[in-house]
Amino acid sequence: MSRAWQLGAGLVLTALAGYVDALGFVRLGGLYTSFMSGNTTQLSVSLGHGAFDHTLMPAVLLTAFLIGAVLGSGLSILVPSPWATPAVLAYEALLILGALALGLATPELGLASFAMAVAMGAQNAVLAQVKGFRAGTTFVTGALFSLGQKIAQALTRTGPPLGWVGDGAVWGALLLGALAGAVAYAHLELYALVLPAAVAGFLAVIAAILAARSIDPASSKSPFP
Structure with a gap:
């Protein structure tokens, strides 16, 4: 798949992670x-305070x-390339829909949140790296440090003047996605999960189309073992 597709999908997935994280944070009262x-910090503090x-x-x-x-990485390993990306994205979309169904069926916060966290764990297996900066992951601490590092390199002329743009875009995507998630949950509550499920499903379809086009039509071999 092209760098342009990886970059665009990576930023959309990063925004999706921020959206789901903000929704979970509001719903769970301070957890992610x-x-x-x-x-991990919350767990340690609670243990420390007894x-x-x-x-x-x-x-x-x-x-x-x-x-x-584990499951997302397993899918990306076992499903033949280039079908791994659409498979993981489709799996993520189903998990988010499962979280919505569980949340509507039961008042227990843990069930829907469990499925949401499984979906976010799986998402990290979609795109690990986009030529120089991480995109599509559900955390941006590394991207924020890299942003500062590359700004310093630009200012000292030891690196490209715009080398920081990619990491800045990743951080901005998470920020805007989280903002959208908070606003959506305030108006739609759990039904706000329909949007990230639809986005993940749409990306899965696009990735499947690109995967099909990348297969040599002259080859008689199936992409599946």
Whole structure:
């Protein structure tokens, strides 16, 4: 797939992660469905204060994200290239829809949030790197540091003058996605999950079309083993 597609899809997925994370943060009252550093800190603080009743949800979210990362990575490994990307994106879309269904069916916060965290863990297997900066992941701490580093290089003329733009775009995508998620949840509550599910599904279709076009029509071999 072309760099332009990877860049565009990566920024959209980063925004999607911010959207889902903000929605989960508001719904869970201060916990995250994609930012696992924050949940790890919350878990540690609760353990340190002996507030063991507050450790369950962070632990559930961390476990869910890890499961999602394993399953998403497993799909990307086992599904033949170039079908891995559409497969993981379709899986993510189904998980988000599953989170919506669970949230509407039961008042328990943990069930829908578990599915959301699994989806975010899986998303990180879609695009690991876009030629020089990370995009499509559900965390931007590294991108923010890289942004500062590349700004310093530009100012000292030890790096390209616009080398920081990519990392800045990644951070901005998460920021705008989180803003959209907070606004959407205020108006739509859990139905706000329809949008990220539709976005992931749309990207899966586009990725599948690109994958089909990349296959040599002269080859008689199936892309599947």
